[in-house]
Each structure stands twice: as C-alpha cells, then as structure tokens.
Amino acid sequence: MKNGMSAAGLRDVPELRYLNADNVARYRAVMRYFYQEYQRLRYWMRPEEVYEGVNNWGVLDSYTLEQCLADLEQLKNWQNLASRHDGGRAVTIEEYMRKKSLYLLTPYSIEIERMLETLETIKGYGGSLETTYLDTISECLLSIRGNVGAFAAGEALQCWDKLFQAFKQMHENAADFIGSMNSIQAEEMMATDAFLAMKDRLTDYLQHFVKGLQQSAYQIEGHLQQITPNVRDLFLEQAVDDELAKPRLDEVQSREELLDRWTRGWMNLRRWFLGDDREASELQQLERATKDTIAKVVRSALRLQERRRVGVSRRKDLEWLAVRFEQAESLEEAHCLAAYAFGLFPGRHLQGEDVRTTDRADAAMWQEPPIVRGIRSRSRKRLGKSDAEPVRSDDERKRQHRAIVEAQLREEREYLEQLASLGNVRLEQLGVLEPRKRLRLLSWIGRCTASPSRSFVTSDGYRITLSAAKAGERAVLRCTDGDLDMPDYVMKVEYALTERRATDNG
Numbered sequence: 490m491k492n493g494m495s496a497a498g499l500r501d502v503p504e505l506r507y508l509n510a511d512n513v514a515r516y517r518a519v520m521r522y523f524y525q526e527y528q529r530l531r532y533w534m535r536p537e538e539v540y541e542g543v544n545n546w547g548v549l550d551s552y553t554l555e556q557c558l559a560d561l562e563q564l565k566n567w568q569n570l571a572s573r574h575d576g577g578r579a580v581t582i583e584e585y586m587r588k589k590s591l592y593l594l595t596p597y598s599i600e601i602e603r604m605l606e607t608l609e610t611i612k613g614y615g616g617s618l619e620t621t622y623l624d625t626i627s628e629c630l631l632s633i634r635g636n637v638g639a640f641a642a643g644e645a646l647q648c649w650d651k652l653f654q655a656f657k658q659m660h661e662n663a664a665d666f667i668g669s670m671n672s673i674q675a676e677e678m679m680a681t682d683a684f685l686a687m688k689d690r691l692t693d694y695l696q697h698f699v700k701g702l703q704q705s706a707y708q709i710e711g712h713l714q715q716i717t718p719n720v721r722d723l724f725l726e727q728a729v730d731d732e733l734a735k736p737r738l739d740e741v742q743s744r745e746e747l748l749d750r751w752t753r754g755w756m757n758l759r760r761w762f763l764g765d766d767r768e769a770s771e772l773q774q775l776e777r778a779t780k781d782t783i784a785k786v787v788r789s790a791l792r793l794q795e796r797r798r799v800g801v802s803r804r805k806d807l808e809w810l811a812v813r814f815e816q817a818e819s820l821e822e823a824h825c826l827a828a829y830a831f832g833l834f835p836g837r838h839l840q841g842e843d844v845r846t847t848d849r850a851d852a853a854m855w856q857e858p859p860i861v862r863g864i865r866s867r868s869r870k871r872l873g874k875s876d877a878e879p880v881r882s883d884d885e886r887k888r889q890h891r892a893i894v895e896a897q898l899r900e901e902r903e904y905l906e907q908l909a910s911l912g913n914v915r916l917e918q919l920g921v922l923e924p925r926k927r928l929r930l931l932s933w934i935g936r937c938t939a940s941p942s943r944s945f946v947t948s949d950g951y952r953i954t955l956s957a958a959k960a961g962e963r964a965v966l967r968c969t970d971g972d973l974d975m976p977d978y979v980m981k982v983e984y985a986l987t988e989r990r991a992t993d994n995g
Contacts (some may be wrong), residue, residue, distance in 0.1 A: 491834060501618070502597075503567045503568055504567060504568050504569050504595070504597040504598055504601060505601065506567050506603075506895070507520065507563075507567055507798065509561055511944060512543070512560070514548070514549065515549060515552070515556065515560050516545045516560060516563075516564060518546065518548055518549055519539060519543060519557070519560050519561065520564070520569065520594075520598065520601075520602055521563065521602065522539055522542045522543050522624075523539070523548075523570070523592070523594045523598075523602075524594065524598075524602035524603075524606070526542075527594055527599060531575075532593055532594070533591040533592070533593050534591065534592050534593075535575065535589075535592075536554070536557055536558050536561055536590070536592070537554070538591070539557060539561065540552075540554045540557040540662040543557070549947065561590075561592055564592075565592070566783065567593060568595060568705050569594070569597070569598040569600070569601075570592045570593065570594060570595065571592070571593045571594075571595055571871055572590040572592050572593070573590065573591050574589070574590060574591075574917075575589040575591045591820060595603050604965075617662045617663075617666055618662070618666050618694065618695065618698035619659070619662065619698075619781070620654070620697075620698060620701030620702065620705060621658065622655045622658055622659030622662075622798055623701065623702065623705035623706070623709065625651065625652075625655040626652060626655050626656055626659070626705075626709055627705055627708045627709050627712065629648050629651055629652035629655070630652070630709060630712035630713065630716065631712055632648055633648065633652075633712075633716060633720070633724050633891055634712060634715055634716055634720070637720045637723055637724050640724075640727050642731065642734070644731075644735075645724060645727035645728040645730075645731055646727075646728045646732055647731075648724075648728070649724075649725070649728040649751070651843075652758075653754060653758070654946055656758050660771075662763065663775055667775070667779070667782065670782045670785070671782075675827060679785075679786070679789035679793075680789070680793070680905060684789065684790070684793065685790060685793055685794070688786060688789075688790045691786055692783060692786055692787065695782055695783045695786070696781055696783065698779060699776060699779050699780060702772070702775070702776055702779070703776070706762070706772055707938070709762050710758070710762055710763060711957065713758075713759050713762055713763055714763070714957075714965075718757075721752075721755060722752075725748060725751050725752060725755065726748065728751065729744060729747050729748050732747060747864035757774075757994075763941050764941060765941075770786070810830060813825060814825060820855075825877065841924060842860065843860070844858070845857070846858060859940060889916055898949075899930060900925075901947075902949055905927070905947065905949065905951045908982040909951065909982040909984065911978075912981065913962065913979055913981050914979070914981075915977060915978070915979055916962075916964040916966050916975070916977060916978055916979075917964045917965065917966075917977070918964070920967070921967045921968065921969060922966065922967065922968045922969070923968070924968060924969065924970055927966065927973070928970045930966075933945075933953050933955075933980075934955060934978060934980075935944075936953075937953060937954070937955035938955065943955050943957070946985045950984060950985050951979060951982055951983070951984055952982070952983050952984070952985035953980065953981070953982050954980070954981045954982075955978050955979070955981075956978065956980075956981070957976075957982055958977070959977070962976065962977040963975070963976060964976065964977035964978070
C-alpha cells in the first residue's frame with residue numbers, strides 16, 4: 490500500500506444502501522435501536538426485542554413483527570447485521586415454527602451510525618483556537634529528543650498517540666474556526682448590532698492565540714530541526730513495536746505498512762510546521778489567516794459604529810445650541826460659545842484685493858467690507874474648455890530619493906563586507922552598534938529564523954547563515970541607545986556567487 494490506497498478500499502459499500510432505500514425510515518429506526526443498545530453494552534438482540542423497542546418510539550405507523558423480521562434479514566444481506574442461531578427453548582408453537590436468530594451490528598454499521606449521530610448535532614463549522622495543543626506537541630517532541638532509544642514498553646506508542654492526536658485536533662479545530670469566521674452566517678452576524686457586544690472578547694481571543702502561536706512555534710520548529718531522520722526512525726520503530734505487541738483478534742496491518750503510514754504522518758507534521766521548498770508552512774498560513782480575521786472583525790465593528798453614528802439624530806442638541814446662541818448678550822459671547830461648540834475651523838487661504846475704507850488701527854475685521862472672490866464650480870459637468878496645464882516634473886524629488894536609497898545600500902554593503910571579513914561571529918563580538926545597524930541586524934536574524942535552511946541571500950549576493958544558539962546561552966547586543974538581551978546566535982556572512990562559481994568549476 491505504497492500509495493495510501495488498496496484495491497479493497499475501492500470496493501462497493503453495501504452497508505450504506507439502507508440510507509437511501511425505499512423503506513429508509515424503517516431501516517434507520519432499526520439501526521438506531523441497535524446502535525443505542527450497543528452503547529449500553531447490549532450486543533446480540535432478538536427480533537422481538539427490536540420490534541418492541543422500535544414500536545415504543547412511536548415513529549412508525551402500523552409496524553408489524555413480520556416487517557421487522559424482513560427488515561432484519563435485508564440488513565443482514567447488506568452486511569449491516571450479523572446473525573447466529575438462537576438456541577433458546579421455544580415457548581409457543583409460533584416460536585417453534587419460526588426460525589429464531591440473534592442479530593449483531595457489524596463494525597462498518599457502528600461507524601456509520603456514529604457518523605450519522607455526529608452529523609445530526611452539527612449546526613455550523615465549530616472549531617476553536619487553543620494553544621494547549623501546541624504545548625502538548627512541544628512536550629512530546631522534547632520527550633522524543635531526550636528519550637529516544639530509552640522508552641519503556643508502551644511509552645513510545647503513548648507519546649506518538651498523544652503527539653499526533655494533538656496535531657490532528659489542533660489542525661482540524663483551527664481550520665473549522667477560521668472557516669466559520671469566513672462563512673455566510675458570520676458575515677450576516679458581523680452586520681448586526683449584537684456583534685459589537687462580543688467584538689472585544691473575540692478580538693482578545695484571536696490575539697491570545699496569535700501570541701501563543703508565535704511563542705510555541707519557534708520551540709516546535711527547533712525540536713523538529715534537532716530530530717534527525719535516524720532519531721525519527723528509531724522512535725517510530727519503537728512505537729510500531731508497542732502497537733504490534735497489543736493482542737488483537739481482528740486483522741492488523743503488517744509492520745512495513747504501519748511504519749510507512751506513520752512515517753508519512755510524521756512528514757506531514759514536519760511539513761505543517763517547517764514547510765518545504767515549494768511553499769511556506771501551514772503554520773505561517775494559519776497565523777496570516779488569524780491576523781486577517783482580526784482585521785476583518787475590527788473593520789466590521791468600525792462599519793457598525795459609523796452606521797450607528799450616522800443614524801443618530803442631533804436635532805435636539807442643535808436646537809438647544811441655537812437657544813444658547815439666542816440668549817447670548819453680545820457678539821463676543823457668541824464668538825466664545827462658537828469656539829467652545831465647534832472649535833477651530835480649518836484655515837483657508839483666499840486671494841483678493843485688499844481695499845481699505847479707513848486708516849484706523851483699531852478697526853476690526855468684521856467692520857471691513859467683504860472681498861468678492863470667484864470660485865470654480867466642483868460640478869462634474871464641463872462648462873467649457875480650460876487651459877492646458879503643464880505636466881509637473883518630479884525629477885528632482887526622484888533624484889533626491891535615489892541618492893538616499895543608494896547611500897543606504899552602500900552602507901549596508903560596507904557592513905556586509907565587514908562581517909564577511911570576520912567569518913563566524915557572535916553577537917557579543919560586534920561591539921557597540923548604532924540603531925540603524927541594530928535594526929538591520931535584527932532584520933537579518935528574523936529572515937534567517939523564518940527560513941527552513943536558516944539562511945538567505947541578500948540582493949548584493951551575500952549569503953547570511955545563522956546558527957542556533959545552545960539552550961540557555963544568552964548574549965547582550967550593545968547599542969548606543971541601550972542593550973538588548975537575546976539568544977547567543979552565531980552569524981556567518983559569505984559571498985554566495987563565489988560558492989556558485991566554485992560549484993560550477995567543480
């Protein structure tokens with residue numbers, strides 16, 4: 490089963506036929522009764538017990554024992570039920586003449602009824618964003634790193650089940666929650682006033698998840714990078730041995746099939762957190778989707794608040810203000826009231842010919858005659874041809890911006906050449922840095938930690954490689970505006986084009 494599918498997985502499924510048969514109500518009632526009794530640990534059922542239990546529900550009209558017997562035999566033919574002869578003593582002649590059998594649910598039917606019971610309770614996407622799953626994944630990976638080859642009997646399988654169950658639940662719950670936030674029901678709910686009451690709680694919930702995601706993601710990525718393929722294979726072999734050591738009555742997968750399936754599961758886990766050469770990790774996509782959801786919630790709340798403000802009538806406030814203006818005893822008092830009520834108006838510069846009618850220095854502007862100034866209409870309707878305006882030239886502004894960018898690139902190139910001459914360098918060996926160099930250095934460290942290879946190539950052709958700091962080792966990055974405590978990384982800068990030429994010549 491190298492490709493994950495066998496010929497048996499492509500067969501017809503007769504166990505599903507009772508869901509779309511002509512007498513579907515009768516079959517569904519019989520199967521649901523069997524399933525409920527199975528949950529009560531009652532497995533083998535007589536036809537009379539099934540008939541009495543279904544009739545007590547009152548969902549089928551004129552249901553007879555003969556119909557129940559026919560339904561049981563049909564479900565047996567569809568492999569939903571298994572039967573055996575009932576060796577009990579007959580009490581009546583009818584029981585003696587009738588072939589007596591006991592019926593039992595098959596494993597396929599149990600899973601079908603369990604699925605149907607789950608589907609009946611689904612009212613939406615559901616899901617949640619819980620950081621506890623990330624903590625569980627980190628703990629399991631740390632245990633694999635420290636105890637590989639030293640697990641007691643059964644501990645490796647327990648660790649694998651705990652790890653993969655937490656990963657599966659976290660992925661499914663997160664996908665369902667993000668899907669629910671982008672559904673039509675969520676869009677309609679975000680357009681109602683009731684959404685404002687839960688906006689803060691929802692935003693805090695999403696922000697808490699993003700913060701926990703960022704804190705746990707680096708630990709999980711570090712553990713996965715430290716677990717080599719040999720350590721992984723040794724752990725999975727121990728887990729497979731524990732699984733095969735369990736006594737089972739039914740048919741089980743072979744050791745090779747089980748190991749191949751679990752290895753592919755591990756690779757999916759690693760790809761989810763670290764990504765691959767073709768695309769970014771699912772972890773980054775989940776973080777981006779969560780941040781987009783936060784922005785969507787904030788935008789919806791702002792639209793609701795603006796709509797509520799637009800709909801509020803200020804007629805009474807304006808009437809009260811008009812009464813206060815009417816009660817003002819002087820123009821000066823009205824000016825003060827306007828200043829308190831409306832504040833300063835934005836300034837407008839109007840050109841005009843200043844014609845003074847008096848030379849008095851104490852003449853107020855309110856006593857001056859108005860200056861008439863013609864204003865162009867803002868209507869979209871064109872009234873006539875206007876004079877062509879010259880095209881504005883931005884050459885000087887572009888030249889100045891280009892000079893600034895070239896100076897920054899020149900400074901960055903000089904700093905890269907300086908680091909390349911030092912070879913492997915620790916953060917404490919960089920001396921006292923200026924704020925610009927510190928920001929540039931932190932930007933490089935961020936790009937290296939975000940890359941699966943812990944390295945990247947700059948636009949000038951320099952490859953910057955970052956070696957992970959040992960556990961517990963810290964360094965102080967000294968700057969002119971303060972000190973920054975951070976892991977003691979080792980940075981290596983080299984010219985990438987030189988590597989390419991050497992590879993081509995070799």
